[in-house]
Amino acid sequence: FKDDLSTSPQLFTPMSPYDVDLPIQTTEDVLFGSQFNQPKELPTDFSSVDLSFLPDITQDSKEENLSEAGHDMQKEFDGSISSRNEDSSIFVDESSLSYPDATRPSPEASGVCPPLTPMTPMTPVTPASESSGIVPQLQNIVSTVNLACKLDLKNIALHARNAEYNPKRFAAVIMRIREPRTTALIFSSGKMVCTGAKSEEQSRLAARKYARVVQKLGFPAKFLDFKIQNMVGSCDVRFPIRLEGLVLTHQQFSSYEPELFPGLIYRMVKPRIVLLIFVSGKVVLTGAKERSEIYEAFENIYPILKGFKKAS
Amino acid sequence: MAYQLYRNTTLGNSLQESLDELIQSQQITPQLALQVLLQFDKAINSALAQRVRNRVNFRGSLNTYRFCDNVWTFVLNDVEFREVTELVKVDKVKIVACDGKSKYGIRHK
Numbered sequence: 001f002k003d004d005l006s007t008s009p010q011l012f013t014p015m016s017p018y019d020v021d022l023p024i025q026t027t028e029d030v031l032f033g034s035q036f037n038q039p040k041e042l043p044t045d046f047s048s049v050d051l052s053f054l055p056d057i058t059q060d061s062k063e064e065n066l067s068e069a070g071h072d073m074q075k076e077f078d079g080s081i082s083s084r085n086e087d088s089s090i091f092v093d094e095s096s097l098s099y100p101d102a103t104r105p106s107p108e109a110s111g112v113c114p115p116l117t118p119m120t121p122m123t124p125v126t127p128a129s130e131s132s133g134i135v136p137q138l139q140n141i142v143s144t145v146n147l148a149c150k151l152d153l154k155n156i157a158l159h160a161r162n163a164e165y166n167p168k169r170f171a172a173v174i175m176r177i178r179e180p181r182t183t184a185l186i187f188s189s190g191k192m193v194c195t196g197a198k199s200e201e202q203s204r205l206a207a208r209k210y211a212r213v214v215q216k217l218g219f220p221a222k223f224l225d226f227k228i229q230n231m232v233g234s235c236d237v238r239f240p241i242r243l244e245g246l247v248l249t250h251q252q253f254s255s256y257e258p259e260l261f262p263g264l265i266y267r268m269v270k271p272r273i274v275l276l277i278f279v280s281g282k283v284v285l286t287g288a289k290e291r292s293e294i295y296e297a298f299e300n301i302y303p304i305l306k307g308f309k310k311a312s
Numbered sequence: 313m314a315y316q317l318y319r320n321t322t323l324g325n326s327l328q329e330s331l332d333e334l335i336q337s338q339q340i341t342p343q344l345a346l347q348v349l350l351q352f353d354k355a356i357n358s359a360l361a362q363r364v365r366n367r368v369n370f371r372g373s374l375n376t377y378r379f380c381d382n383v384w385t386f387v388l389n390d391v392e393f394r395e396v397t398e399l400v401k402v403d404k405v406k407i408v409a410c411d412g413k414s415k416y417g418i419r420h421k
Contacts (some may be wrong), residue, residue: 002420157378158380161376162376162377162378163380164378164379164380166377
């Protein structure tokens, strides 16, 4: 049992006996199928690649072979990349692009062992090459807070500005403020929902402003358990996407019914985020409790989307 | 029971002031004054609904709004009231609006 773990190239080294028992579920395992445990997933093109750059060769011939090997590999990769674009294992594309750089040392560097990249990278899966360079923008934050006192909603509706109260239709006061531009639902229990803010701080600030309004009306309002419940972000990958292809290869995560809704609904497992992906290349990400989840989800989906870019 | 909305208008206030004077001078009873006001409510609601045909448009910026007891209250700033014939500009206007479709009105204070 212990041997299995030590020989297979896992992403962690057990620090204590307890760690050994933890199941390793990397994003890649779930999304792409584990690259490390199933070398079969690697493109078969590698079989024809000159592997003489590996540390067996002598010092003199090393550089020579290395530059040759570098060129060979370059050709292999250039040739194979376009054909492999259709694969779901796009992650391999990224790492393979880094090989030519890593294995082609400058002729001047004599006697220096060039940085050798193993065929199966041991580093975290995010490719050493580019990140997407696109940052999703937060569009909406929903948060809740407990004012910890019973409220007379009719009183609040009559005395506060910019308030609506129609108990026949909805049992809460709907109040709005202009800065930060938000809407709050205030319930008689003292609980409140704050929506519409564009950042975590703005959501908290807005909630505090509503609490102050309620306080000024004479209620002993507090500010307990402020929590962000949902964050929504959006961005543009700037190329059209083949949603039909994406739903075919990622069917366990995707749901695409163009007659129902024009966007593909991608339910990412880690992080647990739902993405709405559109043909235009626009992406909406929702379901996050933290900003980092939005960013992480986008970085995960970007290479997949690149693989389904519409050829034009 | 018609909306008592129109009591706080130039016309309605003039009526109430006159009625108060009559009460003061003991020429009518407060009960009669109340009946007069109720009749006024009916008359003004009916007149506005049946005898007014012209249309006025207005546009301004919304300062505040409120909706409670099925009554909307708006405060607008820098409003332009436009009728075919003329244009009136005001700095501030308060609009109190009751539901037109409902048969019964409630007194809004």
